Amino acid sequence: MLLIKRCSLYTFALLFLIACKPSRNTNLENSTGKPGSLVVTADKAVLNDLKAEIDNAFLTPLPTGEDPFLELLRPALADFNQFFFNKKTILVLVVNGNTADMGDLLSPFEEDPIENYTNKKEAVIVTKSDVLAKNQHIVYLFAPDMATLKSKLITDREALINLLIGFELADRQKEIFSDSSSVNTKYATTFKEKYGMFVKIPSDYKVIRETSNFYWFQKDIANEKGKGNIGLIVHAYPYKDSNDLTYTNMRSMRDSFCKYNIPGELPGTYMSTSESETYPKVITQNITIAGHKGVKIKGWWTIKGIAMSGPYVRYVIQVPEQNSIFVFEGFIYKDVLEFKEGELRTIEAIALTIQ
Numbered sequence: 496m497l498l499i500k501r502c503s504l505y506t507f508a509l510l511f512l513i514a515c516k517p518s519r520n521t522n523l524e525n526s527t528g529k530p531g532s533l534v535v536t537a538d539k540a541v542l543n544d545l546k547a548e549i550d551n552a553f554l555t556p557l558p559t560g561e562d563p564f565l566e567l568l569r570p571a572l573a574d575f576n577q578f579f580f581n582k583k584t585i586l587v588l589v590v591n592g593n594t595a596d597m598g599d600l601l602s603p604f605e606e607d608p609i610e611n612y613t614n615k616k617e618a619v620i621v622t623k624s625d626v627l628a629k630n631q632h633i634v635y636l637f638a639p640d641m642a643t644l645k646s647k648l649i650t651d652r653e654a655l656i657n658l659l660i661g662f663e664l665a666d667r668q669k670e671i672f673s674d675s676s677s678v679n680t681k682y683a684t685t686f687k688e689k690y691g692m693f694v695k696i697p698s699d700y701k702v703i704r705e706t707s708n709f710y711w712f713q714k715d716i717a718n719e720k721g722k723g724n725i726g727l728i729v730h731a732y733p734y735k736d737s738n739d740l741t742y743t744n745m746r747s748m749r750d751s752f753c754k755y756n757i758p759g760e761l762p763g764t765y766m767s768t769s770e771s772e773t774y775p776k777v778i779t780q781n782i783t784i785a786g787h788k789g790v791k792i793k794g795w796w797t798i799k800g801i802a803m804s805g806p807y808v809r810y811v812i813q814v815p816e817q818n819s820i821f822v823f824e825g826f827i828y829k830d831v832l833e834f835k836e837g838e839l840r841t842i843e844a845i846a847l848t849i850q
Contacts (some may be wrong), residue, residue: 508515521738526628528583530667530837531565533659535587536579538595539571544641548648552655559794563656565837572596581628584663586655589613590644599627609726612637618647621833630669632662667844671697682710682729690731691817692787694846700727707758714828716838723805723829725838727845728752731819739820740790742779745811749824759798769797769804785850787821788811793839796826805829808842808848823849 507787516597522669528534529567535542535549542549546569553564557673572580572780576598579585587600594601603623612619626633634655636642648655671694686693690706700712703726713808738744744835757766770777774795782791789812797804807826814821825842 523627523629523631524581525626526581526583530564530663530728530840531663532568532582532584533564533566534568534570534575534579534582534585535588536570536572536575536585536600538593540803541588541590541593541641542569542571545645545648548645552648552652557686558651559780560776563660570812572598572600575600581631583628583631583666584659585633586630586659587633588644589637590641591637591639600633602626602773609637609821613639613785615639616643618643618649618651620655620658622662630666632659632666634658664840664844664847667840668847672848673846686729690819690821691814691848692750692785692812692821692847694729694823696727696729697845700725704756706756709752711756715753721829723827723838725841726826726828727842728757728824728826729822731814731817731821734813734815734818734820740788740811740813742777742790742792745790745792745809748820748822749798749809752822759801761801764798764800766796767799769795771795771797774804775806781823782812784812787814789813789821804830806839808839808846812849813826 499593517756533553536552537545546573549569550567553567554562566742569584573596576596580599580643588599589597589609589612591610594609603626612621615637616639618636621635621637623635625631625632635646636647636655638647678696679698682696683693696712697714700714702710703713704711708730710729713724715724717721721776732748732752750767753766753768759765775793778793780791780829782789789831792807792809792811794803794807794809796807801842805826805828807824811826812823823846825839825845827842829839
């Protein structure tokens, strides 16, 4: 996705990216929508007929075990045009001859007739940006008939998810690193010199711990449900062999570094990796970042001896030229225990800067 190539959920399916151009309207308001939220709209009859396929496509966990979206909204066109037109991430389902009431949704196709897409034998994916709001991405799925549309939702499910979430993460990255002052350039330079790779640390994350080979940054967060923080970790360790990227070894190294660098509030307590079945299943994915092989891990951390826990996402990357393993991790703590995928998306957006 973007300039970072990786074999993960969020790689753009460029094969399906047919067209993408901004709206000519420069007076649009900013789009709205929380991380992990998707709006799917179409004619009411289409939505009713495809309800099962839409739910299976965007709410069912992926083969990795991850939930693609946390919130799925399915407004029919009348409600969409009134209440949901300014949402950030939208999927529009279009069947040949069934475009009534779509109004401004189809405005990007004034010079690109939709018949060029709906008359094709196969379903076509087209993307447009800034159609009804700024920083908005709309993915259109055109099909000649309902059967073809239904088939496309099933067979190209992951391509659609890749595209939609890819837009979300790229936009979140732009928000985090809005200008040069939003990046802590000192540490990016330090990481590159030490490890041969770097990740951009946002300037609003303060340093909690810094040693010769371990960096821990933190930002306080709060919303109507409680307070907490996002922690970011950067470190490296020597590369030994291919077993370095097995989950057992990666977990062992994580526990070792966390034990000595992330203490709990009480003496003798420290962060470790949870294997409890109380929490969601550990997810591992093979990834490639800037040509380097690695593994992305999603799991839960806990504090030995204290009832504290939260999710983490960890990137473990081989750097052959340094004969080392580069690690970037983000973890979440909140005083109200709930699933924190929104904050994890923030960490994943920061991870897009790894190179």
